[in-house]
Amino acid sequence: MKGVIVEAVGSPYRVVEDLKIPDPSDDQILVKSIAAAINPADTFMQSTGLLVTAWPIVLGCDASGIVTKVGSAASSHFKVGDRVCGCTRLGVPGYSTFQEYFCMDAKLALPTPKALSFQQGATIGVGTYTACLGLLSGLKLEIPQSFPSSTEKDEWVVILGGAGSVGQYSLQIASALGYKVVATCSQKTATLVKSLGADAVIDYSKSEEDQLQELKDITSGNFSGVWDSVARSEQLARKALKNVSTGQRKFFATTDDWTPMEEDEDHETSRVKLGLIGRQGDDIKEAPMINEEIASYIPFLTRLLEAGKLQPNEFKVVSKGFEGVAEAVEVQQKGSSAGSKVVVELDDQ
Structure with missing residues (x-):
């Protein structure tokens, strides 16, 4: 062939x-x-x-x-x-x-x-699977039994990099689950990001201090998880969870699975490893769990796509x-x- x-x-x-x-x-x-x-x-x-x-x-x-x-x-x-x-x-x-x-x-x-x-x-494929690993596995967002008739939740989800492929799918998924969403993006892509489910946007070209202040003003700290969908904002995410979030359980998920990172007692860290999809063998201990997680997402993603809630x-x-x-x-x-x-x-x- x-x-x-x-x-x-x-x-x-x-x-x-x-x-x-x-x-x-x-x-x-x-x-x-x-x-x-x-x-x-x-x-x-x-x-x-x-x-x-x-x-x-x-x-x-x-x-x-x-x-x-x-x-x-x-x-x-x-x-x-x-x-x-x-x-x-x-x-x-x-x-x-x-x-x-x-x-x-x-x-x-x-x-x-x-x-x-x-x-x-x-x-x-890659965009939706990665989004699910970040949001559902990493931030512990739950799929309600009544889905897609989910009720709105009085809680924010923070997505860093809302205009990227993974970010766009993440916006739609979090929104479909009933969460309020705030995303970082450029001024140029703000309209797109809002059309996909973001309730508020923050310009990522602003200083870290200004972004954190805007996040506090928008959410009043009412979020427990930050999803870095572009693998470029670890420090911003950790500062947001430590200094802004009022959540009791805190979660940080990122697509960066290669940079050395120290664990933080203040929150649980999850690193998406989509490269293990389908892999098998005793030398790849994490693969079976990741494959089981992805397999469990398939019915959910299928319902979203067929209902037109995931573009x-x-x-x-x-x-x-x-x-x-x-x-x-x-x-x-x-x-x-x-x-x-x-x-x-x-x-x-």
Whole structure:
């Protein structure tokens, strides 16, 4: 089959046509790749080699396609012909989206709602899974039994980086759960952030002192958790919890899982490790728990998507075909997609 490989750390993307079609195990599905969103994790793996389990490697983790084969134990989740999206295993041969066919773990995949295109589906996986790990696992937000008929809560959730892909999904999820949301963003993206569920915004270009004062004025300290969705605001988050929050139980969650951090007795720290999705083995002790958590989110995310309470990221198709993957990655790296997700169409559907 056709695909795009990276030979070694730092090597360029190269189109090949002799890749072996992977065979799904009993609890997996084989998916024909239709569209893929470019994710910063792709560049991270290509440039550092981290998370990559074998070379050469095909990259791509934001998936959208059609089920073509179903393992015996996966038939309760999907059937041949179903449209599916989500996040695949990162850095593991046979699971990456920049190839014609790839495997997905059935219980970690999302059925693509009929109302969404393949391109829209490609923007959903990494962003929504990461948002859930931060909000539900990290900040301990609860999904009410009556959901989606949830009641409004007299409590704020603080989201740092509301305009990013993860931030946008986080805004919608927290809002759908009934929480009041305050988010940091630029003046340029404030309107977008408010349209996605933020009740208040704080300009992140202001000084740390000014941001903390605004947070106090807006919330009166009535929040127990801060979610750093962009991995750039650890100190602001910790100061907010220590000096502003009046919550009895306090939580800090971040997408930064690589920078050395000291634990703080004042609050519980959670570091999102989406790179472990689907991983197995005794040497990866955290993987089973993370995979169980993600699997438990799938019904919740499906209900949100089908109810129209979770809108896909805006996207920009910058290229088509496997020959266009390198161009799409370059556009994403340069940040020249005007705030939209960069999508490459791999098959004409």
